[in-house]
């Protein structure tokens with residue numbers, strides 16, 4: 001079969017890309033066609049998506065793709081992070097500027113929600129971890145501060161769906177990303193209407209849900225004119241970036257629950273793939289989430305604060321005029337004293353800090369540990385703490401599934417940090433297999449390839465990824481020192497309650 005090209009638009013925390021996935025002889029090659037910056041824009045003290053800027057960058061990337069791959073292009077699909085949304089009026093006007101989930105307006109909204117509906121009931125109705133970034137709390141914040149805007153909303157689209165609307169005119173919400181909202185019922189697979197009614201959130205604006213791989217229609221005429229693309233299909237991939245990444249994990253063991261994954265980037269999403277949502281008291285107590293994957297799978301996982309800790313330290317140095325790239329920061333961490341200070345990466349103070357270094361220092365002071373001062377000390381503290389948190393979450397996953405985990409796959413940009421990869425193997429005491437870096441992009445285009453009939457199953461998607469990309473294995477080392485550090489880490493978590 002001649003090669004086929006699928007275009008993936010992947011909007012990540014630091015940059016957005018238009019990617020071309022070229023499928024030939026059961027191998028996929030991913031090419032970056034165009035990269036542009038992404039991230040929240042501060043507007044009068046609020047954090048927003050730059051939707052118009054992003055749209056124009058996407059159009060530019062699509063034009064470049066059309067020039068290069070022309071008639072080989074079969075379809076296009078968009079993925080991005082979860083939980084954020086846009087509202088359209090009846091006349092199809094964008095209502096307000098979509099918020100970024102790190103906007104602080106959701107503070108206090110979890111408490112408001114549980115004052116109306118008991119927390120366990122919210123979990124039973126959604127199966128999703130309690131994080132104030134979730135769409136549910138974003139909608140509650142809007143209900144509190146701007147009910148007029150919410151009442152004008154005719155349709156709510158999650159951000160990838162919004163871009164699919166701009167591309168094709170379709171107004172649906174794709175399932176994997178919908179599961180991040182905490183507005184969906186994991187048993188019925190439909191919106192949790194009853195819960196939303198109890199919370200007085202309008203439900204008429206919620207569109208039809210579609211599964212990943214659904215053909216949404218062809219490009220709008222105006223998009224074809226502007227980009228030079230022909231009348232190609234717009235196909236919903238697994239629009240939640242983490243769902244796309246997990247679809248592209250190069251395991252040969254689909255269906256076997258003895259492996260875990262971390263999708264590593266700004267966040268570290270750590271979990272296992274299960275065939276049914278894991279609900280119940282213990283999952284609730286441990287604040288695990290069940291996010292929808294492809295083919296009826298669920299990602300039983302936990303959000304760990306991830307390399308955000310390092311990204312934000314880097315940003316602090318940059319603001320002061322010191323340019324330190326990730327390689328320099330990791331080298332400094334390699335040379336820094338081991339286990340000097342540890343933090344719980346998931347302490348809420350690290351979610352949207354003004355100065356990450358001050359928050360890390362504050363945590364260390366309050367827990368009577370030496371305060372980091374140098375870039376190497378900050379980054380070493382962040383990386384060791386992340387690796388220890390991974391071990392903790394691995395233990396919880398084994399407890400929840402009753403299955404020992406024998407190997408950990410790490411995919412995504414975070415795998416470029418070899419120090420963290422080795423720390424993770426040491427901390428978890430199981431082999432770690434890293435790669436591919438571009439799991440999200442690969443998952444995106446391969447789900448489109450499946451919609452086109454070129455690939456048949458999730459197992460085959462993973463086989464293609466295995467055939468097409470390199471992995472690296474890290475064996476555990478230094479067991480004794482890491483076990484000791486784990487005890488210290490557990491004491492910190494226990495003390496925090």
Ligand code: LFR
Pocket residue numbers: 080081082083084101133180240241242267269303
């Ligand atoms: C990763 C991710 C996580 C989600 C967080 C916020 O990019 O999509 O899975 O919890 O961003 O949406």
